[in-house]
Amino acid sequence: MSATTTDLPLAGIRVADFSRVLAGPYATMMLADFGADVIKIESPDGDDTRSWRPPVDAAGDSTYFAAVNRNKRSIVCDLRMEAGLATAHRLAAGADIVVENFRPGVMERFGLDEATLRADAPGLVYCSITGFGRGDGAALAGYDLLVQAVGGLMSITGAPDSGPTKVGVALVDVLTGLNAFSGMLLALRERDRTGLGQRIDVDLLTSLLAALTNQASSTLATGIAPARMGNAHPSIAPYELVDASDRPFVVAVGNDRQFRDFVGLLGRPELADDPRFARNADRVRHRQALRDELMSTLAGNTAAHWVDRCATARVPAGLVNDLTEAFAFAASLGLDPVARIDQADATGTGTTRSGAQPANPIHLSSAPADYRSVAPRLGEHDGADWHPQPHPQKEGRP
Template identity: 65%
Template sequence: MSAPLAGIRVVDFSRVLAGPYASMMLADLGADVIKIESPSGDDTRSWTPPVDDSGRGTYFSSVNRNKRSIICDLRDPEGAAEARQLALSADVLIENFRPGTMTQFGLGWDDLEAENPSLVYCSVTGFGSGEGAHLPGYDLLVQAVGGVMSVTGAADAEPTKVGVALVDVITGQNAVVGIQAALRVRDRTGVGQRVEVNLLSSLLSALVNQASAALNTGVSPQRMGNAHPSIAPYETFTAQDGPFVIAVGNDGQFRRLVGLLGLAELAGDPRFARNENRVTNRGELRTILESRLSAESVQHWVHTMTAGGIPAGPVNDVGQAIAFAESLGLPAVTEITSSGRTSKQISNPITLSRTPTQYRLVPPDLGQHQGAAWLPAEGTS
């Protein structure tokens, strides 16, 4: 059985993260992705260190597998003409230039739709194509103005960004959903359409309960460190040798927790019997719990609580997190070999029982597939 997106050609003009993440997800699902790069290449090619064993940057590698790279200098008429040919051959086009830039090169939606009416044209912006079109779409900037930094970090510390460009990743995922929805419509009608996603709207949607609280109460949530505004105990606690997480999600789990700790009387204490009471009195509860938790190690508590049906876990670093997933039998790591190279990659998180994701090509060198863009992907590695 062929891959879900086999036969779909994606011409990807995007750089850095949100757009390349989206095109990589489509490529994993079988699409033939042609990465269009300037003569200097995607910015992330030079974002080093760190580098892998071959000396190539790990940032670029993280979002560019399964793609072919060609160079088109859009400022050169010949390069722009080649890019236009590719765009007119595409099922999907992805771009994340500032609004209006693609039009300058004859590659805007209105320029292409008349000649390629089945095209799905996806634009990724920072703040939309209207009043915010002039604003630069950097993940850190959007985390700041989009509110997530205001709820991240300790209450007595400065606002803190998430430790990865999560807004870009979420926006890339939204782009994939929008593109596949548009392809589904095209399957029925034969007609493509424009898909627009932006970082700010993606972040506001991803704020879920925090945004809902602000919208419906008129009071914006504040930073609470690792605590949860609506559940307790649901945060990090300190054991004898360091921090770990307890994530109690209901009253039954709380009763099991305090029973396991030898503090069963807390389950009947009116300050803690119900979740809403525990949220109100979380400071007192934390003090009581930590006085008991400090007597044993993280490993002891995680093992004991997990066995007792209480969600708990250590605060792993990234390497430990990958190893943990592997220990659970989750396919966290994939090695791709092509063009005489091997690249270690984090696996696509989507599992399909009949048409699994595919790993065909290592992240390409700049212009590696020049002159081969019209060939099927299978013949260009």
């Protein structure tokens, strides 16, 4: 942890966070980890994910909510009531960044939209996260599963003989949150240059389409949509799940040198000279024949044996870990994958609130992410000294 919050890159940046569920809270948590003062503005019912349980942590709180809301303060504002709306306006007026993921038109109805706020704060950075943009898709609800379906991700996920399959985590929300985080940093850098803030629009659908990278590029270049291939890769072989005598493991051969080394360690060096397999393009064309050859050999020993042999030969391979094993593996490599937080309870009872979360994956050499507090209880900071003064940079520059 940093010696003080002021040592962190985003110290002094204030965020009025009106976002809920995952994409927005993930983005604002990333800001908070690097020192931004994030005030989570919640309805009297709280963020939906507070009630998404089980599982729960040791304190009985939703682990889903805890995953994306550390290092924040929670204030309840009922926007339907005059007092709550006034509080929300004061928070937005004192912020460097406003983040929201309501359906288009909601923030305008409450006078919390970008145009209204920017009239008094030209340096404001305003980030809107939607499912399908602010145009013809504005009325569509932006749920991750829905976007995985209509955005094509499910069509390429799963085995050829299975139905379309969703990814095992709300990946589109996470990707969109990362795009929002990047956009806000870019906007702050531009404000440093010009003194002026700007609007950031990020949506789930185009975040997914951009993240489909090679699959999207292939579709646009050929006009042919890729099909589900299970654990195989459309352009590389062998790059897939294979079976050893006891359990499956992954081999990820990325070039011809690795393939030659791989079949050498298997005791099958002749496969590298077989014209069907000599080059990657050949292996892709004859992937089933290659798989048959490999599986007959791999069945002769355990997955751990083959993974160890591959590591020695510098051939990418690994066991299929569950999440407990995955965290242990990362820790064994010295990656410090877990952030552990011990925080004195604000009730003054002397108790400690603790939490363990995946660590921030961005590692800065002199100002690493800081883990100051677990996810706040609903309204935990109501009445606290949160009233910020207008930021000097909001006055703009000529």
